[in-house]
Amino acid sequence: MSPHSVNPHSGPPHQGGPAVPGGPGDHGGAPGNVGRASVVGAVRKTMPLGKKPKSKSKKRMSMRRRRVYAALIMAVLMMLGAGTVAGATYFENVPEPKDLAYGESTTITLADGTPVAGYGEYTRKLVDDYEEIPDEVVWSLLALEDKNFFEHDGVDWKGTTRALVNNVTGGDTQGASTITQQYAGMVEDIRGDISYGRKAKEAIMAMKMEQDYSKEEILTHYLNLNFYGRGAYGIAAASEVWFGEKVKDLDWGQAMMLVMQVKAGDGSFDPRVAGEDSTAPQDRWDYGMNELKKMGHIDQAEIDAGMPETEESLENPGTWGNNTPTGFLTNPTDGYIWDELYSRYGLTQNDFYGKDEDTGGYTVELTINSKVQDAAEDTASRGDLKRQEEDGVLVDDNGDPVEEEADAAEYENEDGYYEFKNDNENAALYKQNPSMANAVVAVEPGTGRVLGYYGGENGLGVDKAGLENPHPPSSTFKMITAATAVKNNASIDSWWNSDSPREFDSLEDFEDNAIENAGTDENTDRTLTDAVRDSRNTPMYAIAEKYGATAILQTAIDMGLRTLTQTEDGEPVTYKFYRADDGTITYSRHGVRELDDGTFETLDNGNINPMASLDGYEDDEVTPKTTELDLESKNSPFYYHIGFGQYPTTVKDMATVYATIAADGVYNETHFVEKVYDRDGNEYPEQRPLEQTQALTTEIARNLQYVGSTIDGDGGAIDRPYTGKTGTWEAAEEFSPANAHTWYVGAIPQLSIATWVGNATAESAPLLNPEGSIDGVFGSTLSYPVWKQFMEGSIDAMGYDSQAWGEAAHVGSPITDDIENEDGTIDPSSPYCAANPTDTRCGVPGGDGGGNGNGGDENCTPIQEMLDLCEQGGGDGDGDGGGGNGNGNGNGNGGNDDDD
Structure with missing residues (x-):
C-alpha cells in the first residue's frame, strides 16, 4: 500500500461502552463535512461541540471553594520558594485558546475524500467539532491520561497534593496533571518546566479554562494542539500521516497508537522510530488497550488483533504523497492543480502552504475517481525502473554505493535501454518487452473531469502523460484534421488522393518535398472516412494545404488541445494555448530561456526552468506574454505536417479531444479540481466558471463517431459502441525502420481514454516486441490492448450502461477536387470511378x-x-x-x- 493510501480496514463501528453522563458515550460520533478549525488551539465558543455534561456523580465545586484551594496551594508553593508571582496575576492572564493562531497544512483528496497528498511546512490539521471525534479516540486518550476527566473540575486535587508531598520529601517532581492542566501547560509552552511553580500555574489556568469552556471543548482543544510525532500536529493530521485515514475511520488499535504519542514527541512510542529492539511501543499499547478493556469499552478481540501497522515515516511531514502516480497532479513544482487553483480560485501556493498565521487549512478535492484510478494503475503500472547494482549493492552513476534506491543509477541493459521491474502481473504490457513504458488518461465527456491519470509510478519523476514529456500524436490527430475538412464543407464521403510518395507544391523548398504513407507505396485515392481509418498521411497533408494548418490548429484548440511542441533553432519550444470567451486564441512560448547575462532562468530550487516563458512576462513577472493566433496565416506557427500529427502533445490533451467528440461536439474544460474547502469546511467560491463551448456541431461530431466506430486492434472490439483511432510514429532515423510511439485514443459516451506506449529510455528510442526486435509493434498491437483493458476495467468499476451513438446524416459535400486531373477528369481505373461508374x-x-x-x-x-x-x-x-x-x-x- 503506497504512503497515505486508504487502509481497507476502516475499523468497527463506535462501541462507546458504558456512557458517562454527558461524556463521550452521549455523542453520535458523526463526521462533519471536511472542515478545519481556524486556529490550532481554538474551536470558538459559539460552535456546537457536543453536549455539556448533564449531571455529575459529584457536585462541581463552587467558584469560591476552587479559589480557596488555589490560594492554599499557591501559599504553600510560595512558602517553599517556588512561586514568585501572585495567583491572581496568573488567573487574570490566562491566554484563551481562541487567541492561538497558526497556519495549517493543506490536504488533497480523491473525489471520495481519500487523502492522497499534503502541502505545508508541517502536517497540521484540526477537527472543527467534538462530534467529529470518534469514541475510539476519546476513550483511548482518557484511558491513558485522565480516566476521571468528565468527573473532575480541571485539577486533580488529590494527585496534585500527593505530588506536592512527594516533591517536598524528595520524590518525583512531576506530579499529576489532568488533561486540562496538560493543555494549559501546552498553551503556555511550559511543559519543559519541572519547577514546583509550574504546577500552581497549570492549576490556576486549568480552573480558568473550566469556567470558560465545556469539557468537550477542552478535549477538542487538547487533541487539536498536541504533537503526535512524524511532523503531525492535531489528531486529524496524525490519522492521515500515521494511517492514511480520516479520524472518523480509526479503529481502537489505531486510536490507541495515536493518543499514546501525546507525551512522546521524541518517537519513543513510535515503532518505526524506536526500532525493533525497543519494547516501549508495544508495552504502552498493551497497557492502554488493557485499560480500555477494564473500562468496558473493548473486549479481548481488539487486543488480540495486535498493534496496527503504520504508514512509513515521511521525510517531509507537511508535504507528502507526491511520489505516487497522482503526484504528477499535486507536486509543488509542476503539479497540474496549482495553475488551476490560481486560475479558477485566485489562490496561490503560499495560500495553501500554511506557514504564515491564518493561512492554509484548505482541503482540495480532486476529480480523480478512486475506482477509475485503481483501474488505471492496475492497467499501466509496470513498477519502478530497475536500478544499477554491483555485487548486490545499489550504486550511483559514479559506481559509488548508495542506501536509497532513488539515489541509484537506472539500470541499462546490453542495448542501452532502461527496464522496468515489471512486477505487476495485471499490467496490460506484462508480457511485453520490459523497456516499454505506457501512460493513460481518462476524461469524462460532458464534464471535463479527469477521472484517472497515470504518467508513471513516481509523481516526482518524468510524467509520460503530461507536458514535460509530450509525444507526436500521429494518426490519432487525423480525427481533428477530418473535422476541419467537414467544417469547411467537405463531407466524410469526400475523396482524397492517397498516392505515396506524393509531392506537394508547399514542400518545394524542403529537402524532402514528398509525403509518404507509412509502410506502403500506392497510387490510389480514398474517401475521407477510409483515409482516416487506413491512417493515410498524404490526404491529411492535402487537407492542411487546402484549408490551412492554422485552421486545423484552431479546430484542435476548440476541441480541447492546449499544448503543442515543435523544434525551433534546434531546441524544443512548447506552445500553450488560451481561448477567450469570445473565441480569441492566444499562445505563449515556453522552453529553456537564456538571460542577457548568459545565465538561464531557474526554478526556486535552482534548477534550470524547462518551461520558462521565452517571450518574457507581464508586469507581474508571473504571467507569460502571449501572442494572438493569426487565423489569416495558413501555416503559422505550425506547418502543414500538423495534419497527420507530427507535433508532440500530451496524452491528457488527446483524451480531452476525443471527449469532445464523444460529447456530441461540446468541449468541457479539462480539470483536476472538483472543489476547494476552507479551514472552516465551507466550499470556497470559484472566481471563474469552467469553460464550456460547442466546438463542433452535433452532426460533425456524430460523423466523427461513425468514422472511428470500426477501428480497433489486437483482441477485438469492446462489446459496446465506441469510437477511436490508432496511431504509430516512426523512431529516429538511426533506428529506421523502427517505430517509437504508438497510440490508441477512444471513447464510449461516458468516458474518453487516451493511451500511449513508448520506450522508457528516450522519445527517439525504438519500440520493441517481447523478443527484443522491432517487428509487429503498432498502435493496434501495443496501445490498443492497454486502452481496451483500462476501458473495460473502468466500465466494470463504474457500472456504465451500454449506450449507442446518436445518428446524423453525412453533412458537407462529397468533393473530389483532390483526385481530379487538371482537365477535370478522374482516372477511370481509380477506386472512385469503380464506386461511381x-x-x-x-x-x-x-x-x-x-x-x-x-x-x-x-x-x-x-x-x-x-x-x-x-x-x-x-x-x-x-x-x-x-x-x-x-x-x-x-x-x-x-x-x-x-x-x-
Whole structure:
C-alpha cells in the first residue's frame, strides 16, 4: 500500500461502552463535512461541540471553594520558594485558546475524500467539532491520561497534593496533571518546566479554562494542539500521516497508537522510530488497550488483533504523497492543480502552504475517481525502473554505493535501454518487452473531469502523460484534421488522393518535398472516412494545404488541445494555448530561456526552468506574454505536417479531444479540481466558471463517431459502441525502420481514454516486441490492448450502461477536387470511378466522334442496305465518344462527355 493510501480496514463501528453522563458515550460520533478549525488551539465558543455534561456523580465545586484551594496551594508553593508571582496575576492572564493562531497544512483528496497528498511546512490539521471525534479516540486518550476527566473540575486535587508531598520529601517532581492542566501547560509552552511553580500555574489556568469552556471543548482543544510525532500536529493530521485515514475511520488499535504519542514527541512510542529492539511501543499499547478493556469499552478481540501497522515515516511531514502516480497532479513544482487553483480560485501556493498565521487549512478535492484510478494503475503500472547494482549493492552513476534506491543509477541493459521491474502481473504490457513504458488518461465527456491519470509510478519523476514529456500524436490527430475538412464543407464521403510518395507544391523548398504513407507505396485515392481509418498521411497533408494548418490548429484548440511542441533553432519550444470567451486564441512560448547575462532562468530550487516563458512576462513577472493566433496565416506557427500529427502533445490533451467528440461536439474544460474547502469546511467560491463551448456541431461530431466506430486492434472490439483511432510514429532515423510511439485514443459516451506506449529510455528510442526486435509493434498491437483493458476495467468499476451513438446524416459535400486531373477528369481505373461508374468525369475511353468510317455509299438504296450490299463506314462524329458506328450518316454517336 503506497504512503497515505486508504487502509481497507476502516475499523468497527463506535462501541462507546458504558456512557458517562454527558461524556463521550452521549455523542453520535458523526463526521462533519471536511472542515478545519481556524486556529490550532481554538474551536470558538459559539460552535456546537457536543453536549455539556448533564449531571455529575459529584457536585462541581463552587467558584469560591476552587479559589480557596488555589490560594492554599499557591501559599504553600510560595512558602517553599517556588512561586514568585501572585495567583491572581496568573488567573487574570490566562491566554484563551481562541487567541492561538497558526497556519495549517493543506490536504488533497480523491473525489471520495481519500487523502492522497499534503502541502505545508508541517502536517497540521484540526477537527472543527467534538462530534467529529470518534469514541475510539476519546476513550483511548482518557484511558491513558485522565480516566476521571468528565468527573473532575480541571485539577486533580488529590494527585496534585500527593505530588506536592512527594516533591517536598524528595520524590518525583512531576506530579499529576489532568488533561486540562496538560493543555494549559501546552498553551503556555511550559511543559519543559519541572519547577514546583509550574504546577500552581497549570492549576490556576486549568480552573480558568473550566469556567470558560465545556469539557468537550477542552478535549477538542487538547487533541487539536498536541504533537503526535512524524511532523503531525492535531489528531486529524496524525490519522492521515500515521494511517492514511480520516479520524472518523480509526479503529481502537489505531486510536490507541495515536493518543499514546501525546507525551512522546521524541518517537519513543513510535515503532518505526524506536526500532525493533525497543519494547516501549508495544508495552504502552498493551497497557492502554488493557485499560480500555477494564473500562468496558473493548473486549479481548481488539487486543488480540495486535498493534496496527503504520504508514512509513515521511521525510517531509507537511508535504507528502507526491511520489505516487497522482503526484504528477499535486507536486509543488509542476503539479497540474496549482495553475488551476490560481486560475479558477485566485489562490496561490503560499495560500495553501500554511506557514504564515491564518493561512492554509484548505482541503482540495480532486476529480480523480478512486475506482477509475485503481483501474488505471492496475492497467499501466509496470513498477519502478530497475536500478544499477554491483555485487548486490545499489550504486550511483559514479559506481559509488548508495542506501536509497532513488539515489541509484537506472539500470541499462546490453542495448542501452532502461527496464522496468515489471512486477505487476495485471499490467496490460506484462508480457511485453520490459523497456516499454505506457501512460493513460481518462476524461469524462460532458464534464471535463479527469477521472484517472497515470504518467508513471513516481509523481516526482518524468510524467509520460503530461507536458514535460509530450509525444507526436500521429494518426490519432487525423480525427481533428477530418473535422476541419467537414467544417469547411467537405463531407466524410469526400475523396482524397492517397498516392505515396506524393509531392506537394508547399514542400518545394524542403529537402524532402514528398509525403509518404507509412509502410506502403500506392497510387490510389480514398474517401475521407477510409483515409482516416487506413491512417493515410498524404490526404491529411492535402487537407492542411487546402484549408490551412492554422485552421486545423484552431479546430484542435476548440476541441480541447492546449499544448503543442515543435523544434525551433534546434531546441524544443512548447506552445500553450488560451481561448477567450469570445473565441480569441492566444499562445505563449515556453522552453529553456537564456538571460542577457548568459545565465538561464531557474526554478526556486535552482534548477534550470524547462518551461520558462521565452517571450518574457507581464508586469507581474508571473504571467507569460502571449501572442494572438493569426487565423489569416495558413501555416503559422505550425506547418502543414500538423495534419497527420507530427507535433508532440500530451496524452491528457488527446483524451480531452476525443471527449469532445464523444460529447456530441461540446468541449468541457479539462480539470483536476472538483472543489476547494476552507479551514472552516465551507466550499470556497470559484472566481471563474469552467469553460464550456460547442466546438463542433452535433452532426460533425456524430460523423466523427461513425468514422472511428470500426477501428480497433489486437483482441477485438469492446462489446459496446465506441469510437477511436490508432496511431504509430516512426523512431529516429538511426533506428529506421523502427517505430517509437504508438497510440490508441477512444471513447464510449461516458468516458474518453487516451493511451500511449513508448520506450522508457528516450522519445527517439525504438519500440520493441517481447523478443527484443522491432517487428509487429503498432498502435493496434501495443496501445490498443492497454486502452481496451483500462476501458473495460473502468466500465466494470463504474457500472456504465451500454449506450449507442446518436445518428446524423453525412453533412458537407462529397468533393473530389483532390483526385481530379487538371482537365477535370478522374482516372477511370481509380477506386472512385469503380464506386461511381456513371460519373462522366471518369473519362470513358473513346475518340473524337469517330471519323474512322468511310462515309458509306451515299447512293445505297434501302433494299441494298437491307441485303447488306452497301459499303459500310461512319462519318466524323461530333462528340468525344467512340468511333463512328458505320451507319453512313456521319454522326458518329459521340461519347457521353456531359453530366447527363
